[in-house]
Amino acid sequence: MDIKKYLQKKKETVDLALEKYFPNMPDSTGEGVLPTSLHKAIRYSLFAGGKRIRPILSMASFEAVGGEGDGILPFACALEMIHTYSLIHDDLPALDNDDYRRGQPTCHKVFGEAIGILAGDALLTEAFKLMTNQSIQGLFSPSHDRGWVLDVIHEIAQAAGMSGMVGGQVIDIESEGKEVGLPTLQYIHTHKTGAMIRVSVWAGAKLGGADEKTLKAFIRYGERIGLAFQIADDILNVEGKASRLGKKTGSDLSRGKATYPSLFGMEESKRRAKELVELAVTAIDSFGPEAEPLREIGWFILSREY
């Protein structure tokens, strides 16, 4: 299969759906009070060229277990909204203090810090609003229990919250400039990025109707792919072209961030990333061609050609 074409097509589906949820707002209607700057800031970050890896993983996972229809789409979009909020807040001066992301000035550089903080808050909240929308109920087959939807939202909140992404971000910030060992680095990686990637894969399979055994296999895939993704990101931060990265390479090093390359060296990091993708693919090798996109995404993550 042509994985690049697959990713492009799925990305377009996600972009279209996100565009529907956050349509362009007229500058002024001439009447009424509207937080237009907030809306602009949200759109600025949401449509800043993200590759939609998390939503695509959830959709690929949904389809791999035989999920049909558009029921996964609101969840896929919510995953991207949560990811985008985390990027906006991570870039803030009090956190990573990044002026550029994907080659564009960061949200707070364009709209100011207050709107940056509030745009992140809004995106996080709207993600949960989207996942609880009544219209979602009609998207699934009658065999779907509403309890499933609650469970999926719960797991996504768990992955995004203090025992997941936010917790990882806290340890990341507090570890800057310190010499940290593998347990800390692994905590950061599995929580800051790993948790949301893992839950994206799991949520897709769960909403697609997977049984417990399948869910376990997909979680193993998700965990391994998540860590491989972050190691690839660490490698890219050292080796990547600034033009492709959209920000300065070597920023992790200059900031004293613990990374796989800083702990294990470049060769060993590449070996581990490759091994993780192999293990991820192995976890789902009992599935047929319907799981091919998940396998291909694994290999694509290694290349990080984006």
Place this chain on the structure above:
Amino acid sequence: MDIKKYLQKKKETVDLALEKYFPNMPDSTGEGVLPTSLHKAIRYSLFAGGKRIRPILSMASFEAVGGEGDGILPFACALEMIHTYSLIHDDLPALDNDDYRRGQPTCHKVFGEAIGILAGDALLTEAFKLMTNQSIQGLFSPSHDRGWVLDVIHEIAQAAGMSGMVGGQVIDIESEGKEVGLPTLQYIHTHKTGAMIRVSVWAGAKLGGADEKTLKAFIRYGERIGLAFQIADDILNVEGKASRLGKKTGSDLSRGKATYPSLFGMEESKRRAKELVELAVTAIDSFGPEAEPLREIGWFILSREY
């Protein structure tokens, strides 16, 4: 009824439940990586002496329509968690830049801006995690549809998000130092504080099993009480004792914030607040003694003896 005793008792119930969700964490277990500072920051703000008005309104509303059991408690706590996150973020230097709240240094003054931002993010996320917890399902009678729970979470997200609280905060920030008229002031008040108070009342009634007619009456009560609450807050900001307020009085004025007193004068503001509470109480006058706490809370809000 003794409303102060009632409020105290309900506050204790909420505090106990919140304590269960966010127990004190040991400083160090000697092993493992844990975001202890995040946990401390969350507890610091969550147990900083809040009066728990939103959760109490949801509980009073739940009981007024005949709701039984503890099913309302996780939602009551979630409402307080969302409120607390909004206070932490509002106090940040990029927003209101407040050093004190309820007589204590604000969260970011104690734990730093990064942890302040992340503690807010975590509280917001954990609120949704709490409301989707599976154990909640057992708290309601079988007549409760899980779809109700989804609807309630959806409405809470709506009230907290860009068309609610966050939207109001954006307009509030952008209106500072500008001469604004009543439409803008009303937008700020009904969105920044009003939306969450309104949804607290509505969620309690909905989860308590209220029919559509009752829900409509409770929404009218909630809207009026919400605006009265904010006007009383505006008045308190001018007239209140700093010792009681926990921060400098007159901060709205020095910051150029639009308030009811600045637009209508003190006497007219007091008259309007009183009128709103009267209208709120009228909206639920067909209910019997079971709605007495809601009526008493209305009059108590006017006094703002806290």
